[in-house]
Amino acid sequence: MSHSYSFGALPAPSGRTRFRLWAPGQPGVTLEIQGAASQPMTSEPDGWWSLEAEAMPGTRYRYALGDGPTVPDPASHAQDGDVDGWSIVTDHAHDWKHPDFKPRPWPQAVVYELHAGAMGGFRGVMDELQRLATLGVNTIEIMPVADFAGAANWGYDGVLPYAPDETYGTPEDLKALVDTAHGLGIAVILDVVYNHFGPAGNYWHSIAPDFFRKDIHTPWGDAIDFREKPVRDFFIENAIFWLNEYRLDGLRLDAVHAIADDTFLGELSARVRKATAGREVYLVLENETNDADRLEGDFDAQWNDDVHHCLHVLLTGEHDAYYADYADDPAGHLVRALREGFVYQGEVSKNLGHERGKPSGHLPPSAFVNCLQNHDQVGNRALGERIFALAPVDGIRSAFLLLLMAPQVPMLFMGDEYASGKPFLFFTGFPSPELAEAVREGRRKEFARFPAFNDPEKREKIPDPNAPATFAASRPEKEERVSEAGLHMESFISTLLRARAMRLGPHLAEATSLSAEKLGAKGVRAQWRLGDGAVLTIAAQFGDQPVPCTPGEGTILAESAPGVADAVPADGLAARSAVAWLKVA
Template sequence: MADRQDKAGQPRWGAVRQDDGRWQVNIWAPTAERLDLVVGDRTLPMDGPTEGWHGAELTAPPGTPYRFVRDGTAYPDPASRRQGGDVNAASLLTDLPAASDWPGRPWPEAVLYELHVGTFTEEGTLRAAADRLKDLTDLGITCVSLMPLAQFAGHRGWGYDGVLPYALHPAYGTPEDLAAFIDEAHRLGAMVLIDAVYNHFGPEGNVLSQLCPGFFDAGRHTPWGAAIAMEEPAVRAFFLQNAEMWVRDYGADGLRLDAVHQIGTPGSTDFLTELSARMEALDLSRPVHLVAEDERNLVSYTGTGTLRAQWNDDWHHAVHCLTTGESQSYYAPFAVDPFDDLVTALRDGQVDQGQERPGGEARGETSHGVHPVRFVNANQTHDQVGNRAMGDRLISLVGAETAMVLHAALLLSPFVPMLFMGEEAGSRAPFRFFTDFDGDLAQIVRDGRRSEFPEFADHKDDIPDPNDPATFAASRPDGGLEGDAGAWRDLTRELLTLRRTRIVPLLAGGYGGAEVTRAGETAVAVWRFDGGRLAMCLAAAGDAPALPGGFEEIHARAVPGGLSMRAGIGGQA
C-alpha cells in the first residue's frame, strides 16, 4: 500500500495498490492529449493530462495484465513492477512483498562483494544465489552488491541496458525471490546494495521515448544517447520513487549509483543530495547507504546524509599499472609513476584531485584528510575486468602470488574493500561483455565491441561475440576455480577476521589523517584514528620496510623478489 503522492507531491508512477484495495495507475506524458488503459479485456479512458499526468483508478486482482494506449499503439508501463513476458509484453498488476525488519549495519563494517546474479551460479537465479550466501558470510563478507536487477531485453546481460527500472529481470526470479534473497542475507548478518542505473536506458524496449518523449533532453547527450531531463520534477520522481521501492519495499540496505557524472548537467550533484534526503525521509529503523560511481572525483558530497562513499577507481588504476605495466587508454596517467600514485591513494584515497596529470585531463577535488570509509577500493570490478577485450581477471595477468599480496593490501587497508565475485577464491574465469540481442542490433553490438580494441585490429574475430551464449557461460566464476581455491578462501577468511577484529574498531571513531613516506619503491603508511593507528608497509620489489616502532604486526605477505606488504596495529603515538 502507498500514498497517492510522494514526499514532493508528485503522483506515484505506475500501478500502486491503495489502502482501499483499488489500484491507482499513473503516467506522466505531457504531450499526449489522451491515453487509454487496457486492463484485461477492459479499456478505460485515463484522466488528464493534469500538469502532464494521466491517471485511472480500477479494481482488479494482482496478476491482471495492463497496457497504456497512445494513438492506437499499446505499450507496457515504464514503471511496471512485473512483466507478463519480455520488455514489450503487457505489464502485470503486482503487489510487492513487505520488507522484513532488521537493524542494519554501520557503514565502517562494510566489506562489499559485487555479484552478477546471472553468472554467479549455474542456475543464474536469486534463489540459487541465496543458497550460496552463507559461504560468503562465513568468509567475512558483510555486504552483497548486486549488479543491476532491472529488466532488460533478452535473457543475458550485465544489466546496464535496463529499460524497465521497476521490474525485476524475470530470468533472475520473481519479486518474492528478491525479497527472500534479501531476507536470507539479513539473517546471515549481511547488507544488500542494488546497482541502480539512473543515467540512461538500454537500446531495446525503451517505451518512455514513445509514451513521453519529454522524459529526455534532446539537446544533451550521454555516451548512451539523449540525456534524461532531470530538471523535470516528474522525471526526478520516477527515479526517486524507484530508489524508495528497492529500499523501503524490498528491504535493500542501499544503492550503488551507476555513473552519476552522467546524471543532470555537468558538475551537478543536486539529484544525489535530493536522493540522500529522500532516503533519510523514509525514517526506517536501519541505516541506508548510497555509494556513487563518479568519474569526476568529486568527494565533497559524500559523508553527509545517506551518501556514504564513492567507488575509487584511482586505487585500482595505480595497483593495476604497478603490477601489469599496462599503459593504454585511461591507464596512461597512472603508468608514468604508478608507485607514486599508490602512495597518494594510500594517503588521500583519490589520486586525481584537480592537479595536472601526465597524459590526461585534470579532474577531481582535494580528498586530503577525508575519512577512508568514504572510498570503496577494489582490485577488480565488473568494469575493470569486463571492459577488457577478453575479460581477463587480474590474477591471470600478474599470477597468484602477486594477486595475494594485493588481496592482503586491499582487505587490511582502512578503505572500504570490495571483491568481485570469485576473487575470494582466486577464480581465473574471465568476466566478458555479454548481451542477448537479435538481428541488426546484435550485429551493431558485435561490431562495436570488436572495434573498441585497436590492439586486436588484425584479429578482431578473436574477441568473443557478446551475443554468443558461450560468452555468457564462460563468465561464471566457478568455472575458473583451480587447486588453490581453498588456500584463497583461507586467506580471505584470515584477512577479513583481522579486519573485523582489529581494523573496523578503529574506523568507527574519529580520523586524524594519514602520513605516507616513500623511499624509492618502498612506502610506509600510517593512518591515525581516535582509537589507535594502522600501518601498512609496501615494496614494489623485495622486502617491505619494517613497521614503525610501537606497532604489532598482524600480517605480512611477499613474492620473492617481487611485491611485498606488511600491516600492523599501534596505539596512540
C-alpha cells in the same frame, strides 16, 4: 506499499488498483487489461493520466497511447514476456523474517560485488550467502537488476527501473534473497542506473518525448532531462521504492558524471534520507569527476578507481588508455590515494585531456571504496581477463592484504576470494539481430585503437557479446573454488577479513591518516591512527627485489606469506609481499 508513488500501478486491499502515467502531449491514454475491456484514463493537470480500476495483484496490463503505440508501464513492478510484454500488478506485502535488521556502520562494510544472473538468479545468490558470511563479507552489492531486453545483460541496459528482470526471478524471490541475507548479518546494496536507458524496450520517447534533452547526449544515448519535475520524481521515487519495498540497505548510483543536472543528486539524497528516516542506508557513487563535494554529507562513499588503477599498473605494468595516467609513478600515486583518497584532485588527466577531481584529504577513509577488481575493470577488457591471469599470485596476495587491512572500505568482485581465472566478459542477449550485430561491431571497433587489436583478425577473436556462450563463459564454477589454488586463496582472504573484523572493525570510523611514503620504486608504507588510538601500519612491495622498510610498531596483524614480517628488520620487505602491524593504544 510503504510509500505513495507518483507512477505505476498501486493495488489497494479492496481489489482495486490505481494506475497513473505521465504522458504530456498525448491526446488520450487507454488502460488495457488482459482478458477485460479497455478503459480510457482520466486527464490530470501537467500531463498526467490516471484511473482506478478493478485489478487484483497478478493482473496483466499495458497502456495504449492516443498518439502512439501500446506500451508497458514504464514504472512496471514486474513483467510477463520481457520488456515488450505485459506489466503485472504487484502486491509488495511480504512476511519479513528479519524486519529489525541493521547493517554494520558503513566504515565496517566489506563489500562483495556480484552479478545475479551469473550466479543463477536470485535463488542462486541465496545459495551462496552462507558461504559469503563465513568468508567475512557483510555487504553484497548486486549489479543492476532492472528489466532489460533479452536473456542476458550486465544490467546497465535496463529500461524498466522498477521491475526486477524476470530471468533472475520474481519480486518475491528478490525479497527472499534480501531477507535471507539479513538473517546472516549481510546488508544488500543494489546498483541502479539513472543516467540513461538501454537501446531496446525504452518507450519513453513515445510516451513523453520531453523525458529527454535535445541538446545533450551521453555515450549510451540521449541524456535524461532532469529539469522536468516528473522525470526527477520518477528516479528519486525509484530509489525510495527499492529501499522501502525491498528493504535494501543501500544503492550504488552508476556513472553519475553523465547526469546533466547539478541539483538532482542532492535532492535524491535528501528525499531518500527523509523516506528512510531511522534506518542506516548507504548511498554510494560512481563518479569519474572525483567530485569530493558530493561526499561531504549527501553520499557515504565513492568507488575509487584511482586505487584500482595504481594497483593494476604495479601488478601488470600495463599503461594503455586510462592506465597512462598512473604509469609514470604508480607507487607515488598510490601513496597519495592511501593518504588523501583521490589521486587526481584537480590535476590534468592525460587520458581525458582536462582537469579532474577536487581536494579530498579532508574526507574520512570510509568515503572511498577500494578494489582490486570490479565488473568494469575486468569486463571492459576485450577478453575479460581477471587479474589472476595477468599478474603473479604473490603480488596479488600482497595487494589483497593492503586492500583488506586498510581503513578504506574494501570491495571484492565475485570470484576474487578463490582466485578465479575465468573471464568475466561483456555480455548481452538482445533479441534483435540488427542490434546484436551493432553491439558486436561496436565492441570490436572500440578496441581497434589498442596495439594488441590493431590486426582485424585479432579483433575477430573478441567474444561476441550477444552469443550465449559469452554469458556462459562468465559464470562462476564451483570446480575453481574447490581447487587447491582456490582453497588457498579463500583461506587467505577469510583470515584477512577475520582480522579486520576482530581487530580493526569497531575503530575504523575515526581512522585518520598519519603518513604514507614510497618504498623504492614499487613499494608503499602507510600509517593510520584508529578511533581507539591504536596505530595501523601497512607496507607492501610490488617490485621484484626486497626493499628497505622500517617495521611497524606493535604486533603482526597479517602477512602475505609466512615469515615475511620476521625478515623485514634484517633483509627488508621481500619482493611481492606485504605486512600489516597494529600497535594498540
